[in-house]
Every structure is written in C-alpha cells, then in structure tokens.
Amino acid sequence: MGHGDECAPTLLDAASKAAASNTNTGAPPPEAFRHCQEGGSIGALPSWYCRAAGGNSTKASGPQGDQLQLEATSESCWQLWQAVRAKRPLVHCITNFVSMDIMANVLLAAGCSPAMAHSLDEVESFVTISSALLVNMGTLSSDWVAAKKLAAKKAVELGKPWVLDPVGCGATPVRTASCLDLLACRPTVVRGNASEVLALAGAAGSSGVKGVDSTAASGDAVEAAKSLASKHGCVVAVSGEVDYVTDGQALVAVRNGSPLLTLITAAGCSLTALIAAFLVVAPGQPLMATSHALAVFGLAAEEGLQLAPRPGPGSLRVALLDCLHLMERAAVVEGARIEVVS
Ligand SMILES: Nc1ncnc2c1ncn2[C@@H]1O[C@H](COP(=O)(O)OP(=O)(O)OP(=O)(O)O)[C@@H](O)[C@H]1O
Ligand SMILES: Cc1ncsc1CCO
Secondary structure: OOHHHHOOOOHHHHHHHHHHOOOOOOOOOOHHHHHHHOOOOOOOOOHHHHHHHHOOOOOOOOOOOOOOOOOOOHHHHHHHHHHHHHHOOEEEEEOOOOOHHHHHHHHHHHOOEEEEOOOOOOHHHHHHHOOEEEEEOOOOOHHHHHHHHHHHHHHHHHOOOEEEEOOOOOOOHHHHHHHHHHHOOOOOEEEEEHHHHHHHOOOOOOOOOEOOEOOOOHHHHHHHHHHHHHHHOOEEEEEOOOEEEEOOOOEEEEOOOOHHHHHOOOHHHHHHHHHHHHHHOOOOOHHHHHHHHHHHHHHHHHHHHHHOOOOOHHHHHHHHHHHHHHOOHHHHHHHOOEEEOO
C-alpha cells in the first residue's frame, strides 16, 4: 500500500480543523485542581498548581481563549508551560516498553495527563478522546506499526497534533522503513537524536547509529533536519548538547540540558511526549512550542542536578521529575536558553 493512500488528508485540512476544533479530554480536573478552583489550598502542591487552575496569569490557547503569540524568550516559555499546566492535556502515547514508566511520569510531573494505549482495536478511539498523539518506534513489531499508522491517520483526520520519535532509525532496514512509513503519515513534529535524523533524511554517511544511541553531534544533523522539515511540511527537532529546531527555514537553538540525560534511558522519548503536550496549547506554532518544551525539559535536568543527592543518572531521574513538578516562574525566566539562530 502506498504511503499517500494511508494518510490522505492534507496538511491544510489538518491545520484548519485544528484551528476549528482543538477538542480536548472532557475529563474532569483532578482532585487537586478542583480544590484550587474552589479556592482551597493544598500544602504539598507547588504554587503554580493553583495559579494554573485559576487561570489568572495564563492565556490558554484554543478557539475560545486568547492564543499566546510565542516568541523565543524564556517568558514565552513560562507562559506556554502554564497554559499546558492549566489545560492538563490528555496525551495518547504509543511508545516502547522501556519508556512507558518514565514517559508517563514526566508528563504527569509537567502537568499533563498521559495514556499509554497501543491496541489496533483501540487506538483510533484513543486519538479521538486525546488532545495529542505521540508515536515512538522504540520496541517495534509489525502489529504495533500498523496501530501507529492507524492512530497517526486518525490524528491527521481530526486535526490533532502528533509527534514522531524515530527511535533507532538507521539501525536495521525494517526500522528505517517503518520510520519512513510513519513519516509519510504527516507528523506535526519529528524529534530524534542526530543519528536518527540523519538516517531518516537518508543523509550521506548516516550509518552512524548505534542501536538507539546517537554517534553524531546535533549540529551535524541541522541540514538534514531542514531538508526533512521542508520536504514533509513538519517541524524537526534534533536533540543533543544543543537542541536544534527547524521548520525548514527558521532555525532555533536551545541550550539547556545535561550530558547525564544520555545515561537515563528514554529521556529523549519522554521529551518527545512533552513536545506533544506543548503543541496542544500552541496550535499553528509548532516551531516555538517544540523549542519551549525542549527548554523546559533541559532546564528541569539542570535544576535536578543541583538538587540530586548524588550527581548520577539514578538521582537525576528522580530529581528531574521533582523539578518538572515544582518548577516556578523565576527558574524558567532566568534559565531557559532559547535563541533564534536564523
Ligand atoms: N551533551 C549534552 N549536553 C546537554 N544535554 C544533552 C546532551 N546530550 C543530550 N542532551 C539532552 O538529553 C535529552 C535527550 O536527548 P538525546 O539526544 O539523548 O535523546 P535520545 O538519544 O533520543 O534518547 P533516548 O533514546 O534515550 O530516549 C535532551 O533534552 C537533550 O537536550
Ligand atoms: C534502550 C531502548 N531500546 C529500545 S527503545 C529504548 C529506549 C530508549 O530509546
């Protein structure tokens, strides 16, 4: 079956539907949110929790709300994160076995609602009730790939953002072919490490992938990312020491993070799920939404390292979650390093 046949709706269809619908979970807010909305206070919760629930400092986006006009600033980053926390979007994740736990916890800590669901029988219904979809190619098998294509097709049909994480693209022929199949299903954003992005773009000399780990620097994949983005009408993010984000024309650099993140398995996978959540509150602005999500994640790792009892991957894994949950405005405004390169 041809790729185009599987994912027929055009990007324009998707964009106009996204602007018109932006459907959401419909689920009641969690207990803590209800309590805040009713004017209560909960000792163990950070202050952003109640602010987000009250919505007094955040212009949530969507058809009814004022949409934030995102800029490459740390203030903009904070505002968008607050919009995420206020909306608490349901993010449908079809991900690998390794990442499920940390991904769900990252989403929860950052203020989102995760759901992991991969059954072929169920994915379309799950996309329908979710605000965004994450498709990760980590521990793939043919029935899962079929479910991923079905889910991606449904997301495009409903105008919902979806993000592709081409884990290990280039490692085996089957994996590369499956990633290319999903790429043909019109993701809003693709996020990979440098080796994965090079392989996805079919770039010369892209045989450097080592399983799911990168052997290249993010800067080496910038041109490949640009050409992928232009060709497929999506935003492409390359993670690494510096994260680069492009829509094929503009290039944004994000300089947050820690090398220790590469020693926490599925850190990148979880980051990609966070990007999906940020897209929900910034319809039509995937470049900035992605950059802001990258900054938030990297910043939480930086802060986590300050707080971790020992500066190792195990402690950081825990501290990262705490920081995502507890981080306040000052840390984001002072720490997010987002720059428009061109
Ligand atoms: N050298 C580095 N310095 C700072 N941050 C880094 C460095 N390398 C990676 N990161 C950060 O680590 C996070 C994950 O990126 P990475 O490129 O390691 O993903 P990945 O290889 O897809 O991960 P995984 O497959 O384990 O999910 C990103 O937030 C990125 O900014
Ligand atoms: C280690 C590993 N293997 C398949 S997926 C995954 C998680 C990091 O990408």
